[in-house]
Amino acid sequence: MDDIPIPLPHRPQRFMDRLRAFMRSRHLAYKTEKTYCFWIKDFIRFHQMRKPQELNKRDVDEWLSHLANRRSVSINTQKTALNAVVFLYKQFLEIDLGELRFEKTSKGRRLPVVFTHQEAMAVLEQMHGYHKLAASLMYGSGLRVMEAVRLRVQDIDFAQQCLFVRESKGEKTRRTLLPTSLLAPLKAQVDLVLALHQRDLEEGFGAVYLPFALSKKYPKAATSPNWQYVFPAPERSKDPRSDAIRRHHVGEQQVRRAVANALATTGIRKKASCHTFRHSFATNLLAKGTDIRNIQELLGHTDVNTTMIYTHVIGIHERGVVSPLD
The missing domain is CATH 1.10.150.130 (Tyrosine recombinase, N-terminal domain)
Incomplete structure (x- = not known):
């Protein structure tokens, strides 16, 4: 938590x-x-x-x-x-600092590490259960790890085949892709979540944390199936703010560890992590000719210059550049 x-x-x-x-x-x-x-x-x-x-x-x-x-x-x-x-x-403090004249760092921004499609699938093949499903959403939908674990049931639109990312960085809401290959696993996960929620209700629990003041505005929302986490924690726990007993979502660190273990098993020699899946989502779309503005929208970047970093990551072979020696 x-x-x-x-x-x-x-x-x-x-x-x-x-x-x-x-x-x-x-x-x-x-x-x-x-x-x-x-x-x-x-x-x-x-x-x-x-x-x-x-x-x-x-x-x-x-x-x-x-x-x-x-x-x-x-x-x-x-x-x-x-x-x-x-x-x-x-x-x-409401104090105007005026114009700052500090020395700017000369340490440049690093290019993000990305997987090839084969490497991404190799890592996913070493994972199981909801860890694999969460990582698949990072690669297939471009989610951050925190966005994946915070998904609610209502954020999945099976009819339109898309995801709504609401509890995101900067509190921005965006819509992104929902891979066809994840429709069946996600439906099964939602069925499991709703069954677990029903059991919690029968035992006198079943409420989840709601952001901001939504719990006051909509008193019944906390126990609604729509607000349940897609990846609920195995056990209920005490909310440190209110002492209420709730079922939170799985921890980010659990998913991070699962990805790290899978990476070690595959033997991929890259400084990779959960975020590498998100980077790989962007570079794969870019390599296939997707417009940079569309990628910006799918990733939820405010500034297109943030998304432009991926143009430097696309391999020279994808751009049709061949070494003179070859």
């Missing part, structure tokens, strides 16, 4: 608790909240635990330059740290 926000005091007094409460009032994703808090704490520690209100833009420049020069972070990491501290000052 590492994606459930930690409970906060009713009236937060500590600085970080007040900051977290402010982030939640702005509906930031919990993963964003954790990332921003990590970098803000790093910023405070770098300046010997001084209060951010006592610091200025030169102190921010010094810290960001330190990340580039001393810690050799990547471009994206430095951008994330910058976003965190700008949110702290501009949104939370």
